[in-house]
Amino acid sequence: MCELVQKYNVPGPRYTSYPTVPYWEDDNFSGKKWRSSVLRAFEEHPGEGISIYVHLPFCESMCTFCGCHKRITKRHEVEVPYIKAVLKEWELYVALMESKPVIKELHLGGGTPTFFSPEHLKMLIEGILQLGKKAHDIEFSFEGHPNNTTKEHLQALYEVGFRRVCFGVQDYNLTVQRAINRIQPFENVKKVTEWARNIGYTSVGHDIIYGLPFQNCDDVEQTIMKTNALKPDRIAFYSYAHVPWLKGNGQRGYDEADLPSAVEKKAQYEMGKRMLTEFGYKDVGMDHFALPTDDLYLALINGSLHRNFMGYTPSKTQLMIGLGVSSISDSWYGFAQNVKSVEEYEDLVTHGVIPIFKGHILSSEDELLRRHILNIMCQFKTTWTEEEEQVADFQKIRENLSELKSDGLVEIKEKSITVTEKGRPFVRNISMAFDLKLHRKKPDTRIFSMTV
Numbered sequence: 001m002c003e004l005v006q007k008y009n010v011p012g013p014r015y016t017s018y019p020t021v022p023y024w025e026d027d028n029f030s031g032k033k034w035r036s037s038v039l040r041a042f043e044e045h046p047g048e049g050i051s052i053y054v055h056l057p058f059c060e061s062m063c064t065f066c067g068c069h070k071r072i073t074k075r076h077e078v079e080v081p082y083i084k085a086v087l088k089e090w091e092l093y094v095a096l097m098e099s100k101p102v103i104k105e106l107h108l109g110g111g112t113p114t115f116f117s118p119e120h121l122k123m124l125i126e127g128i129l130q131l132g133k134k135a136h137d138i139e140f141s142f143e144g145h146p147n148n149t150t151k152e153h154l155q156a157l158y159e160v161g162f163r164r165v166c167f168g169v170q171d172y173n174l175t176v177q178r179a180i181n182r183i184q185p186f187e188n189v190k191k192v193t194e195w196a197r198n199i200g201y202t203s204v205g206h207d208i209i210y211g212l213p214f215q216n217c218d219d220v221e222q223t224i225m226k227t228n229a230l231k232p233d234r235i236a237f238y239s240y241a242h243v244p245w246l247k248g249n250g251q252r253g254y255d256e257a258d259l260p261s262a263v264e265k266k267a268q269y270e271m272g273k274r275m276l277t278e279f280g281y282k283d284v285g286m287d288h289f290a291l292p293t294d295d296l297y298l299a300l301i302n303g304s305l306h307r308n309f310m311g312y313t314p315s316k317t318q319l320m321i322g323l324g325v326s327s328i329s330d331s332w333y334g335f336a337q338n339v340k341s342v343e344e345y346e347d348l349v350t351h352g353v354i355p356i357f358k359g360h361i362l363s364s365e366d367e368l369l370r371r372h373i374l375n376i377m378c379q380f381k382t383t384w385t386e387e388e389e390q391v392a393d394f395q396k397i398r399e400n401l402s403e404l405k406s407d408g409l410v411e412i413k414e415k416s417i418t419v420t421e422k423g424r425p426f427v428r429n430i431s432m433a434f435d436l437k438l439h440r441k442k443p444d445t446r447i448f449s450m451t452v
């Protein structure tokens with residue numbers, strides 16, 4: 001395993017989209033094309049419902065490991081103007097549609113959604129729902145910070161339909177918490193987890209990270225023991241993405257030398273995975289684990305598991321609209337990203353402009369390769385046809401796969417591959433075999449994190 005880790009630990013995408021953001025071709029993209037693709041997605045699947053992601057970018061303090069797009073402030077006066085801007089952006093999208101959109105999924109991410117007061121979050125959700133209709137099988141979820149989520153936040157969001165919450169835990173060791181500037185005692189996580197359960201949330205998730213500065217296998221073991229004591233329904237067990245060249249000073253609070261090596265990191269993952277499996281969790285796609293009763297695992301079993309900019313989700317909607325600063329939308333035919341500055345975002349939407357600044361419209365080759373990458377990421381296997389071999393360069397894909405096969409990471413039949421048990425930790429590398437854009441042109445900068 002050590003040699004495999006060394007061999008396959010290369011920069012690579014996490015495939016929350018295909019093509020990945022550095023390969024979006026802006027020259028085939030325009031606001032007009034984007035709006036048409038939104039309309040097309042909406043009209044083709046009127047009954048399916050849409051997903052909405054709302055990015056709430058503010059945090060009171062900076063966690064040094066953080067890769068999210070955020071703004072650090074203690075000034076809570078920013079809440080109302082920002083919510084008004086998000087509601088205005090939503091109004092601009094609804095104006096494109098001929099009937100009220102059915103809202104199936106809604107996720108609040110950040111930043112820290114619980115930076116906002118319960119009243120303001122309720123105002124935001126009620127404003128969104130006013131222009132749409134709730135689907136009968138809604139899936140509303142949010143990311144809660146264990147240090148500032150209150151009973152009132154949980155209650156207010158429960159009242160407007162939220163049943164799933166995910167708390168960022170990372171690691172319980174104090175040295176690691178100091179290095180990442182996120183001091184968060186177990187008692188805080190226990191308290192918010194119990195509140196959520198008592199209020200009626202049916203899925204409580206915890207995020208854990210391995211590969212953090214000063215973290216070792218004992219820390220991961222202790223963190224998983226404590227996590228298991230609270231038995232969250234879902235656990236995201238992420239690899240720390242060290243990309244300080246992309247994320248500015250936030251990740252420069254420690255040296256590379258303070259990070260575990262790739263081999264130590266892999267050992268942390270293997271140990272964590274073994275413990276989670278022993279505690280009854282099922283492995284769902286890359287870095288996600290769930291109890292057998294949780295929707296995410298049931299989706300894996302029934303083949304409906306999907307992956308998008310929000311990560312893994314139990315079902316797919318054709319249209320996902322990302323509202324708020326830096327959010328990415330996905331119309332299935334194209335992607336678009338919003339501007340990243342709060343001031344520019346608020347200014348554009350106030351002037352009636354959908355605030356996108358870049359995007360990509362998918363070619364037929366992109367659509368085909370996306371299908372295979374999604375199959376690998378969500379089902380650990382994929383099958384292609386003879387016709388598809390005429391559209392994309394499968395000779396190159398076969399070449400890319402041959403080494404993965406020799407290393408026992410995939411089994412290849414004539415027109416299909418299956419990821420082996422040994423290959424599961426390398427699912428990003430296996431997906432890269434189908435990423436023809438990546439093989440045609442290496443990215444200019446160290447844009448991706450390491451795959452291991």
Ligand code: SF4
Nearest residue numbers: 059062063066068111
């Ligand atoms: S990890 Fe979360 S709370 Fe910490 S800075 Fe990043 S977005 Fe903010």
